[in-house]
Amino acid sequence: MTLNPMHQFEVYRIGPEIVFGSINLSFTNASLFMSISAFSILLILYFGTKKKLLVPSKIQLMTEMSYIFVAKMINDTAGSSAKPFFPFIFTIFMFVLFCNMVGMLPYSFTVTSHIIVTFALATFVFVGVTIIGFIKHGIKYLELFVPKGVPLVLLPLIVVIEIISYLSRPVSLSVRLFANMMAGHTMLKVFGGFVISLGLLGGWLPLSFSVALIGLEILVAFLQAYVFAILTCIYLNDALNLHH
Amino acid sequence: MELEAAKMIGAGLAAIALAGAGVGIGLIFGNYLSGAMRNPSAAQKQFPNLLLGFALAEATGLFGLVIALIILFAF
Numbered sequence: 001m002t003l004n005p006m007h008q009f010e011v012y013r014i015g016p017e018i019v020f021g022s023i024n025l026s027f028t029n030a031s032l033f034m035s036i037s038a039f040s041i042l043l044i045l046y047f048g049t050k051k052k053l054l055v056p057s058k059i060q061l062m063t064e065m066s067y068i069f070v071a072k073m074i075n076d077t078a079g080s081s082a083k084p085f086f087p088f089i090f091t092i093f094m095f096v097l098f099c100n101m102v103g104m105l106p107y108s109f110t111v112t113s114h115i116i117v118t119f120a121l122a123t124f125v126f127v128g129v130t131i132i133g134f135i136k137h138g139i140k141y142l143e144l145f146v147p148k149g150v151p152l153v154l155l156p157l158i159v160v161i162e163i164i165s166y167l168s169r170p171v172s173l174s175v176r177l178f179a180n181m182m183a184g185h186t187m188l189k190v191f192g193g194f195v196i197s198l199g200l201l202g203g204w205l206p207l208s209f210s211v212a213l214i215g216l217e218i219l220v221a222f223l224q225a226y227v228f229a230i231l232t233c234i235y236l237n238d239a240l241n242l243h244h
Numbered sequence: 245m246e247l248e249a250a251k252m253i254g255a256g257l258a259a260i261a262l263a264g265a266g267v268g269i270g271l272i273f274g275n276y277l278s279g280a281m282r283n284p285s286a287a288q289k290q291f292p293n294l295l296l297g298f299a300l301a302e303a304t305g306l307f308g309l310v311i312a313l314i315i316l317f318a319f
Contacts, residue, residue: 172303176306178310180306183306223295226296227300230296
């Protein structure tokens with residue numbers, strides 16, 4: 001079974017079994033790698049902000065770069081009114097990025113390749129943005145579903161389409177990240193299997209191909225975290241600046 | 245037809261979605277390059293949009309893959 005490319009996504013229990021009623025709360029490899037990525041973010045940010053030098057050290061530079069990157073992204077897409085939500089978007093971006101990147105290490109587990117993880121993140125974003133919109137605009141937030149300048153005849157159809165597209169946001173947001181990570185990692189393992197099955201003589205071709213694929217996958221890991229964060233910004237922009 | 249065979253055929257058909265994703269990614273990068281050749285000074289500014297478009301186009305193809313996996317493993 002170790003040659004099965006889907007084997008890497010298996011969740012298994014580490015340590016004792018903890019069950020509350022019908023809920024299984026055991027510590028799994030998924031929770032292990034989730035904590036590893038959360039702790040590495042914590043460590044990097046802690047050591048990056050510990051000594052505030054004028055000429056930054058490498059780790060401080062990394063922290064500053066990630067801060068500036070996310071701050072610029074929020075400012076460009078959602079405007080200055082989204083500034084208070086910086087910690088939220090920074091957390092989401094860093095968490096998804098580190099989960100993806102930790103998953104690129106050999107023998108590790110990609111947390112974001114499970115739909116329940118990404119769906120929980122996306123639902124959180126969706127519910128949060130909807131609540132923010134209703135707090136900020138009240139019942140007028142429903143105007144989001146009525147685009148300006150649409151002929152009155154088309155309006156019933158457009159409103160239904162807008163509502164469906166709004167409700168499918170968490171699905172598309174989560175499936176995009178999940179499918180990218182799962183497809184990429186399956187592809188890596190399939191090419192790894194080719195190296196084994198072609199042996200010492202013909203295995204070099206898929207090996208060099210899979211080196212290039214790993215480069216692509218690292219790019220995709222970053223890109224998907226970026227897309228997740230920027231789409232969160234765009235949804236936030238819809239909620240904060242209605243019809244702009 | 246046997247159910248197992250029909251599942252395999254269905255999963256294979258769902259992979260056709262990747263053709264559209266290929267066309268989309270090609271269009272995005274091709275148009276970005278031709279735009280960047282015409283006006284190189286504006287190219288750097290549109291690079292985040294290029295990446296966003298690439299990721300969005302790639303994801304639509306992967307939705308097809310997800311459907312293939314649902315057909316294969318969920319039913």
